[in-house]
Amino acid sequence: MATRVWNDQTGPARYVAPDPDFWDPKLSDAARRLLGSAVLCFARNGFYGTRTRDISAGAKLSAGSLYTMFDSKEAVFFEITRSGHIDTLACLNADPGDGTPTERLQRLVSIYVEWHARYHTVGRACQHDLAVLTEEHFAEIVELRHQIEAIFRNVVEEGAKDNTFDAADIDGVLRAIHSLSIDVTRWYGLDGTESPQSIAALYSKFALRIATPPPSS
Template sequence: MPAKERRRGGGRYPSTAAMELTTNLGPETVPGEFWGEHTSPVARALLSSAVQCFARKGFHATTTRDITAVVGLSPGSLYVHFASKEAVLFHIARTGHERALAALAAQHDDGDPRRHVRRLVAGHVSWHARHHTVARVCQYELAALEPAHFDEVLRLRQQFSATVQAAVERGVREGVFDVPDVDRAVRAILSLGIDLVRWYRLDGADSPEALGESYAELAARMLGAPSPGGDPLG
């Protein structure tokens, strides 16, 4: 399959799309530890700068000078730490997906599918809200990745779908959920956590946690299992 066509897919996890993005990103910054202990301080600074640049201007419109100027380095210094601008994007996309997937996997499963799905949705949504600028790059700049890098990120994305799919299917088997098409329901649920990166601001009306809880309730209603009286996520 041609690369362009292949990149339009992405399994059940919603793929990238050309959508209107707010240019006002708000006060979010990327903490250095986000990139892992084995990433050097200079590389961390370059990655964090690239996140802001890619989110504001897009990958193709961003130059190496844009990225390095923020941290007071010459354009050529980027290549000391990364093989290319595309390698910077790949590092951001892979790390962002790994962090988001870890947040999803950390959600407790006490054996109740309804509570488990609510926790999964709340964790997924709140992570994307908390890290909305990184997530924006992860969602909307993937088409610029080289095929091998794209495929590696795609494998991570498919794990999101598999995790939520398993929880929803268990709920259907146990008669907790009433949903005619599990695949479509999972796509819609995952989209709740992704679409917000277009508009969310940390200094807005909703905290990441409040948004997560609200969207968890929406997901429960989508599955035909609204929480009676407000089912706690804990």
């Protein structure tokens, strides 16, 4: 049988939740346990496929306790996506931002991909299920996404200006790099055993190839 690199495993998914201190420190221990359980449920079965009882059971709490800490199931989901986007933004902003556009893009993609592999369950919620949010919550997430996109756009545009990157397809390059990076959340935990770092190294190399036109053209 050929090596398989697509998500076609049939066993149980090896999804893992972030450490409790990934979540907002203002939340109680129980609330953070709830988020850890919820993010696993959402990654496995999506928003509509998870029951509030599954979430509370996973945190060793009763069914009603969820509603002492969150207004609704949607509020739980929102808190996950909010934390996820804020943490992503913080990781990207921690980059010094020096060096050539090539060096900077490689570092940014590396950070971004490693984040999506390490926090693949959070990433799934952030990238694949935003449509379940209320209009207000969705708008708040979109604002964060624009900030994240602007970081990448800034580097790609600068690289286009000095002709290291493809100036003709900046939007296409940005979208392709984004696609490449976040699709990690779809298969990570299902397929393969690579470390977040090795995936980040490989994919940031690919991102540079996407952005850089071959010399012949």
